[in-house]
Amino acid sequence: MNDKQNNKITSRDVDFAKWYTDVVKAAHLATYSNTKGCIVIEPNGYAIWENIQKVLDSKFKETGHTNVYMPLLIPESLLRKESELVEGFAPEVAWVTEGGNKKLDERLCIRPTSETVFSDYYRDTINSYRDLPKLYNQWCSVLRWEKETRPFLRSREFLWQEGHTIHETKEEAEAETLSMLNIYNNFFHEYLAIPSIVGRKTDKEKFAGAEYTYTVEALMYNGVALQSGTSHYFGQKFSKAYDIKYTSRDNKLQYPYQTSWGVSTRMMGALIMVHSDDYGLVLPPRIAPRKVVIIPINNTMEVMSLANDYLDKLKKEGIEAYIDNSDKSAGYKFAEAEVLGIPIRIEIGKRDLENDMITLVRRDTREKMQVFTNTDIIHDVKVLLEDIQRDMYDRALRRREEMTYTCTDIENFKDIINNRPGFVKAMWCGDAECEAKIKEIRGCKSRCIPFNEGKISDKCIVCGKEAKELVIWGIQY
Amino acid sequence: MNDKQNNKITSRDVDFAKWYTDVVKAAHLATYSNTKGCIVIEPNGYAIWENIQKVLDSKFKETGHTNVYMPLLIPESLLRKESELVEGFAPEVAWVTEGGNKKLDERLCIRPTSETVFSDYYRDTINSYRDLPKLYNQWCSVLRWEKETRPFLRSREFLWQEGHTIHETKEEAEAETLSMLNIYNNFFHEYLAIPSIVGRKTDKEKFAGAEYTYTVEALMYNGVALQSGTSHYFGQKFSKAYDIKYTSRDNKLQYPYQTSWGVSTRMMGALIMVHSDDYGLVLPPRIAPRKVVIIPINNTMEVMSLANDYLDKLKKEGIEAYIDNSDKSAGYKFAEAEVLGIPIRIEIGKRDLENDMITLVRRDTREKMQVFTNTDIIHDVKVLLEDIQRDMYDRALRRREEMTYTCTDIENFKDIINNRPGFVKAMWCGDAECEAKIKEIRGCKSRCIPFNEGKISDKCIVCGKEAKELVIWGIQY
Numbered sequence: 001m002n003d004k005q006n007n008k009i010t011s012r013d014v015d016f017a018k019w020y021t022d023v024v025k026a027a028h029l030a031t032y033s034n035t036k037g038c039i040v041i042e043p044n045g046y047a048i049w050e051n052i053q054k055v056l057d058s059k060f061k062e063t064g065h066t067n068v069y070m071p072l073l074i075p076e077s078l079l080r081k082e083s084e085l086v087e088g089f090a091p092e093v094a095w096v097t098e099g100g101n102k103k104l105d106e107r108l109c110i111r112p113t114s115e116t117v118f119s120d121y122y123r124d125t126i127n128s129y130r131d132l133p134k135l136y137n138q139w140c141s142v143l144r145w146e147k148e149t150r151p152f153l154r155s156r157e158f159l160w161q162e163g164h165t166i167h168e169t170k171e172e173a174e175a176e177t178l179s180m181l182n183i184y185n186n187f188f189h190e191y192l193a194i195p196s197i198v199g200r201k202t203d204k205e206k207f208a209g210a211e212y213t214y215t216v217e218a219l220m221y222n223g224v225a226l227q228s229g230t231s232h233y234f235g236q237k238f239s240k241a242y243d244i245k246y247t248s249r250d251n252k253l254q255y256p257y258q259t260s261w262g263v264s265t266r267m268m269g270a271l272i273m274v275h276s277d278d279y280g281l282v283l284p285p286r287i288a289p290r291k292v293v294i295i296p297i298n299n300t301m302e303v304m305s306l307a308n309d310y311l312d313k314l315k316k317e318g319i320e321a322y323i324d325n326s327d328k329s330a331g332y333k334f335a336e337a338e339v340l341g342i343p344i345r346i347e348i349g350k351r352d353l354e355n356d357m358i359t360l361v362r363r364d365t366r367e368k369m370q371v372f373t374n375t376d377i378i379h380d381v382k383v384l385l386e387d388i389q390r391d392m393y394d395r396a397l398r399r400r401e402e403m404t405y406t407c408t409d410i411e412n413f414k415d416i417i418n419n420r421p422g423f424v425k426a427m428w429c430g431d432a433e434c435e436a437k438i439k440e441i442r443g444c445k446s447r448c449i450p451f452n453e454g455k456i457s458d459k460c461i462v463c464g465k466e467a468k469e470l471v472i473w474g475i476q477y
Numbered sequence: 478m479n480d481k482q483n484n485k486i487t488s489r490d491v492d493f494a495k496w497y498t499d500v501v502k503a504a505h506l507a508t509y510s511n512t513k514g515c516i517v518i519e520p521n522g523y524a525i526w527e528n529i530q531k532v533l534d535s536k537f538k539e540t541g542h543t544n545v546y547m548p549l550l551i552p553e554s555l556l557r558k559e560s561e562l563v564e565g566f567a568p569e570v571a572w573v574t575e576g577g578n579k580k581l582d583e584r585l586c587i588r589p590t591s592e593t594v595f596s597d598y599y600r601d602t603i604n605s606y607r608d609l610p611k612l613y614n615q616w617c618s619v620l621r622w623e624k625e626t627r628p629f630l631r632s633r634e635f636l637w638q639e640g641h642t643i644h645e646t647k648e649e650a651e652a653e654t655l656s657m658l659n660i661y662n663n664f665f666h667e668y669l670a671i672p673s674i675v676g677r678k679t680d681k682e683k684f685a686g687a688e689y690t691y692t693v694e695a696l697m698y699n700g701v702a703l704q705s706g707t708s709h710y711f712g713q714k715f716s717k718a719y720d721i722k723y724t725s726r727d728n729k730l731q732y733p734y735q736t737s738w739g740v741s742t743r744m745m746g747a748l749i750m751v752h753s754d755d756y757g758l759v760l761p762p763r764i765a766p767r768k769v770v771i772i773p774i775n776n777t778m779e780v781m782s783l784a785n786d787y788l789d790k791l792k793k794e795g796i797e798a799y800i801d802n803s804d805k806s807a808g809y810k811f812a813e814a815e816v817l818g819i820p821i822r823i824e825i826g827k828r829d830l831e832n833d834m835i836t837l838v839r840r841d842t843r844e845k846m847q848v849f850t851n852t853d854i855i856h857d858v859k860v861l862l863e864d865i866q867r868d869m870y871d872r873a874l875r876r877r878e879e880m881t882y883t884c885t886d887i888e889n890f891k892d893i894i895n896n897r898p899g900f901v902k903a904m905w906c907g908d909a910e911c912e913a914k915i916k917e918i919r920g921c922k923s924r925c926i927p928f929n930e931g932k933i934s935d936k937c938i939v940c941g942k943e944a945k946e947l948v949i950w951g952i953q954y
Contacts (some may be wrong), residue, residue: 031598031601031602033547033548033594033598034555034594034597034598035548035551035552035555035585035594038548038549038550039543039548040546040547040548040594040598041545041546042545043543043545043613046544046545046546047543047544049546050544053805056835062696066520066523066524066766067520067523067524067527068517068518068519068523069511069518069523069526069636070510070517070585070620070636071510071515071516071517072515072549072618072620072634073510073512073571073591073620073634074512075512078512090578091577091578092577093577094550094573094575094576094577094585095574095576096571096574096576096587097570097572097573097574097932098568098572098574098584099570099571099572100569100571100621100622101567101568102570107575108512108571108575110549110587117510117512117517120510121508121510121517124508136520139616140618143549143550145576145577147577156547157548157550159546222552227784259544268784285940308555310912318858357793395854409945422816433748
């Protein structure tokens with residue numbers, strides 16, 4: 001990676017959309033495939049997804065969930081049983097109409113989401129309250145026939161997890177919906193270093209078929225919002241549509257209560273758009289597949305032996321590290337380590353070694369630190385990894401706070417959305433018409449009704465009538 | 478699980494096919510879905526698959542492979558570039574013809590396997606010998622429009638991993654093909670406790686588009702063979718069909734060499750059919766999601782406190798264990814633990830405790846051992862888990878040896894295949910016609926040409942002409 005190659009990344013302040021795809025390509029996260037609207041997730045991208053999976057999967061299991069696998073294909077008749085879901089998804093599904101050289105009697109859609117198949121399975125397997133709850137999750141790919149696609153953010157096929165649970169009582173199902181939202185939110189804060197906000201979606205923006213939807217919303221560097229995870233409470237909608245009944249403790253036939261919740265490879269898009277810069281990818285250490293790269297500037301015995309010594313010690317501590325001993329120039333290696341988003345780089349040079357020094361460089365700030373070789377480097381690396389993780393979160397939080405506005409006047413609202421977008425807090429009467437009017441401003445949508453936020457005025461910012469909710473608004477991906 | 482329920486499992490000596498599906502259902506591994514030919518993999522089944530994935534994935538990574546994700550859908554024109562592959566798979570693919578409410582200009586097939594998309598990707602990304610090798614793998618689902626389906630053994634959709642590698646030289650690609658075969662074979666021996674045999678497929682039985690195919694073959698309890706994993710060497714077939722070229726070390730444009738290799742959820746079928754019995758599932762400890770169940774026969778404070786003490790100690794040692802403290806009878810719990818295939822059950826009863834005794838029961842032999850509570854139970858459990866693993870392998874090996882025959886006479890061959898099937902070793906001239914004649918005997922096929930086996934005669938068992946190869950034959954799933 002020489003200067004010329006590094007210049008391939010457009011500046012994010014010049015053209016954010018182009019900068020984004022440049023970073024995706026330069027860091028070898030993904031590339032376009034010859035299947036329209038679908039990407040190839042390359043090793044560097046997939047390794048991040050594997051780390052995300054590892055953490056979330058263990059959190060799901062700790063809270064009593066187990067993994068299953070449901071069919072990819074859904075018969076049309078099964079999909080059509082819940083009318084709102086069909087209306088929401090029918091325009092964007094792909095249909096299999098031929099199989100084994102024959103035209104099929106019934107079309108099969110490739111799952112856009114699996115509420116229908118889980119409900120069908122639950123109907124066949126749940127009989128008594130003793131069979132409840134079922135706390136199931138699946139990791140899979142889903143397909144939605146998007147017209148405009150962008151790597152990770154909106155792709156016809158994407159990878160995700162979808163949890164589908166079923167419960168005896170409303171209370172239990174509602175607690176599950178909230179509990180999974182919190183797992184997501186904590187994951188964003190603790191691992192992705194993204195200060196997400198959570199709340200309830202308005203009726204207009206909720207999931208097709210849900211009684212209500214909770215959402216995890218994140219703000220990107222350019223002030224655009226990204227819906228990054230959702231948790232839905234279905235009440236008895238699906239159990240009634242799919243005729244799922246169980247015998248209750250008092251020996252009556254009852255409809256159980258359901259939830260679903262999911263996050264996807266879209267989180268990779270959030271990671272890029274919140275943290276990365278004009279030099280390439282910046283990854284929070286806790287989710288970075290490789291935490292440290294050791295770059296020997298010369299290949300003298302002394303330099304190489306120290307590099308190997310550090311590598312061994314880091315590995316022993318369970319810190320993923322590697323030595324870049326390719327035949328490229330040191331400058332190229334430094335730039336490449338930056339493009340790839342390796343959190344820490346250790347530079348070992350012959351001349352520095354003569355003064356018993358090496359250099360640590362943190363990727364997030366690009367700050368260089370000269371360190372004596374007789375200090376405990378492994379300890380320094382550990383502390384630095386924690387510092388980077390915390391600082392990345394703090395910077396993103398500060399940016400989010402700077403880009404979060406409070407509005408009581410619609411002209412002011414318009415000015416913000418048109419000229420310096422971000423999250424805008426404003427009061428709302430609850431009327432869908434007022435929500436629609438705000439959408440006329442650059443497509444601005446309600447992000448969520450946050451929990452436990454006070455009033456900022458008594459009046460709806462659109463109609464001036466009595467306000468019911470404080471809503472966070474923003475333009476979105 | 479009372480006696481009545483246990484009787485739900487048909488005896489494997491009475492009706493093996495029915496026994497198989499009974500075990501799949503009773504152990505809650507999988508169930509039929511309402512998508513024809515597709516199953517739901519339930520938590521107990523999926524947990525086994527997760528363990529298989531964990532072990533294999535780490536072996537792939539140790540040998541330098543990385544995971545990627547390629548599109549599910551393949552444009553027809555892309556599929557058609559390699560003629561042999563198309564001929565092999567076209568009759569059994571599912572076609573997407575409509576998406577987003579529109580008829581598509583070009584049909585897209587759901588991947589039956591991904592040589593085509595990997596090759597397409599390699600063409601676009603490989604330029605120089607410096608880009609080689611690429612050692613990629615993906616975990617995904619694939620679809621093949623099978624007419625007759627059976628859970629795990631033959632399902633329209635199944636889960637698998639498919640490795641696709643590309644190399645500078647023939648030697649390197651051939652070494653990879655063999656190395657992955659060995660990883661599979663070792664995995665079968667060390668984890669699944671299945672004494673698989675390996676070798677080369679005849680031309681008739683090799684993979685469509687491969688120069689040659691190595692296979693892992695296992696023998697089921699009823700003497701039927703199961704092809705359980707394959708590793709293919711493609712030479713330059715795909716690189717020529719897909720126009721993949723790289724600049725070699727001597728600055729010439731060259732076609733690289735490719736391999737692919739895969740194992741699937743079919744291994745779950747092998748696990749069942751090799752080890753399980755009329756009481757349900759039997760799992761080798763190394764692959765069992767839960768190794769130990771503790772069953773308190775009474776719920777006195779003393780019994781429960783010892784149960785909890787054992788659970789803590791087992792967990793501390795990293796041995797997955799659980800207490801069955803449901804309100805079912807002890808007899809029901811014992812039977813259920815057997816159906817589920819938990820390798821060891823610890824029975825703790827009030828009366829035994831008065832004599833300072835508890836009971837250990839191993840699932841594979843159903844043997845009971847009375848143990849004093851003052852012995853180191855955790856140590857006993859560890860030793861027993863290893864014993865079970867080894868004994869399961871040894872029993873399966875003994876059975877395979879008993880069911881492996883050597884034939885030089887075709888009448889004798891017919892008699893064996895028709896009346897006491899198993900692996901049959903017999904010499905073959907290499908002629909496809911002779912192979913076809915053997916297929917007339919109950920559909921018997923060549924399983925493989927094993928490595929380094931001596932001759933057993935000079936003559937082909939069918940035509941009597943000069944024999945070229947020793948072949949292992951058998952009827953198959």
